[in-house]
Amino acid sequence: MSARTANRGGAKKVDVAIIGAGPAGLTAGYLLAKQGKSVAIIEKDETYVGGISRTVEHEGYRFDIGGHRFFSKSQQVVDLWNEILPDDFIQRPRMSRIYYEGKFYSYPLRAFEALWNLGVLRSTACMVSYLRYKLFPKKDVKSFEDWTVNQFGHKLYSIFFKTYTEKVWGMPCNTMSADWAAQRIKGLSLWGAVTDGLKRSLGLNKKPNDGQAVKTLLETFRYPRLGPGMMWETARDKIIAMGGEVIMGHELENLASDGKGGWRMSARGPDGLTVIEAEHAISSAPMRQLARSIQPLPQTTLDASNLKYRDFLTVALMIRSEDLFPDNWIYIHDDKVKVGRVQNFRSWSPEMVPDEDVACVGLEYFCFEGDGLWSMSDDDLVALATKEMDILGLVDPAKVFGGAVVRQEKAYPVYDEDYAANVEKVRTELEEKFPTLHLVGRNGMHRYNNQDHAMMTAMLTVENILAGERIYDTWCVNEDAEYHEAGDEGAEKRIADRREAITPDQAAALNSLRGVPERIAAEPDTDAQDKRDAA
Incomplete structure (x- = not known):
């Protein structure tokens, strides 16, 4: 128990x-502790903090669960990373590709490269399909399939989006919300990328053919040398050094309102109940x-x-x-394998792998907790991963000498047709009834946020708590944000610095790019507050 944590009854x-x-x-815990607030954090995992951003270690090998590039347009987030971990970031080259039918394609897709690799006949079919849906788009856009077909045509959708997306989510693309596609596949102009590629091939355009008309994807990113954990x-x-508590191996059992605005939280651990x-x-x-844990039970519990x-597991092979x-x-866009x-x-990071003569890869399998993949033994999963790397032609099975399995439950909140309405009902009731209960992060808000967006929801929540009122709407974080790490790191602060010089309409437009919400209500017009807002 910390020095500032009192025991009463x-x-x-x-x-x-x-x-x-x-x-x-x-x-949230770190920023509150810095302000002199006493905090206690409960964590279900007995060993690791960081959630899906943790780093698991096995016999000296370190595994990043999900892959985490440390990039943010928010200067506040960048500054906080530097404050917590000032001396351990390294700069790493950024590269991701798609594997399809034995060939590699850049990710995000470079349309000219993709069409070239697909060959004349298939590329022609792709372009015909693309033009067909540009001229006669689907009118009632509800699903991931609707949105993506309108953007790229049915042929490219079936090649580069359908198989992988259905692997990840375990559900047909025509049952997934279009919100998902709008958030995660934004900004790629197929026709712009094709014409850019043609100009480039003729020497008329010296710009990088990155498949995006305006934005340039990062070529490098920062990363903690021993992983995100x-x-x-x-x-x-x-947090502990500042007097806070982080209580491991404890799962929420009950969160009861005391009727006066406060809370009594019960968490079950190996030694019993902690209150x-x-x-x-x-x-x-x-x-x-x-x-399900709140008392009194919300009407929107159903x-x-x-x-x-959606859950997933990582099979690491040495x-x-x-x-x-x-x-x-x-x-892996290939239906011959499950990975x-x-x-x-x-x-x-080179320091994630202790032996220079050993390659260490992690195969990610998307599943539901309790299904066939999730329930397989670790040995069977290692055997499956080895076999599938052989099928893909990426690894000689004779060279695999070890493996480990890491399971991650509730990795991704599912964007089905009804999720938005369900989230809105729960959010509205909790905000009205319990103003001192704050939802943050990916699963807390049922929003597929990146790490920096999850952090920003916590940072603004801390501001609300310290102010004693809800001055920021945390639900605006990443409401219209783009997934790919494009643009300049810390660019939000520069936009905020220009805020006083722009019109209200311009401010509204910029806000959708910032991914950081404006205040709900105006604050007292003081110089100190203006500086705080800009920061």
Whole structure:
């Protein structure tokens, strides 16, 4: 128990109780502790913090669960990363490709390259299909399939989007919300990329043919030398050093309102029940789980119960070989195998792999908790991964000498047809009834945020708590943000610096690019507050 955590009647008494020690929960805990607030964080995992951003170690080999590039347009996020981990970032080359029918394609797609690799007949069919849907697009766009077909034509959709997307989500593309496609495949102009490629081939355009008309994708990114878990393990240690608590191996059992705006949280661990009383509660737990745990039970618990999650597992293979490929990861668009993506851990950081003569790769399998893949033994999964790397022609099975399996439950909130309505109902009730309960992060808000967006929801939540009122709408974070790491790092701050010089209409337009919300209500017009807003 920390020096600033009081025990009253067997309960720990803190200013803020936090559920989950992932990027959002640890960001909130760190910033609150810096402001002198007492915090207690519960984490279900017995060993690792960081959630899906953790780094798992096995016999000296380190595995990044999901792959995490440290890039953000928010200067606040970049500054916080540098503050927590000032001396351990390295600069790494960025490379991702798609594997399809034995050939590699750049990711994001470079349309001219893709059409060239596909050959004359298939490329012609792709362009005819593309023009058909540009001239006669689907009118009622509801699903991922509708949106993507309108953007690229049915032929390119079936080659480069359908197989992989259905592997990831375990559901047909025509049942997935168009919101998903609009958020994750934004900004690629097929016709612009083709004409750019033709000009380039004729020497008329010297710009990089990156498949994006305006934006340029990052060629390098920063990365902690021992993996993303290094960031969150350091954040945990700093929270504890400031007097906070991070209680491992404890899962939320009950979160009860005390009727006065505060909370009494019960968490079950190996030694029994831990009870924490707090003025505020921050939750990055899956919204479905949280709704079932709140007392009194929300009326929208049934809506929350309809929210779905996709799980996945990583099978790491140790291979007697030099590095197999330079990519950070490769997307596998091939229905002959179950694997969806292959990571090369040395390409993330050389220090992730202790032996220079060994390649270490991670095969990612998307599944549902309890299904056939999830329930397979570790040995069978290692055998499956070895076989599939052989089928793809990427590894000689005789060179594989070891393996490990890491399972990650509730890795992705599912964007089905009803998710938005269900989330909105739960959010509205909780905000109206419980103003001191704050939802943050990917699963807490049931939004497929990147790491920096999850952190930003926590950073703005801390501002709300410190102000004593809801001055920021955290649900605006990443509402209209683009997935790919395009543009300049920290660009949001520069936009904010220009805010006073632009019109309200311009400010509204820029806000959709910033991914960081404006305040809900105007603050007192003081110089100090203006500086704080700009930061």
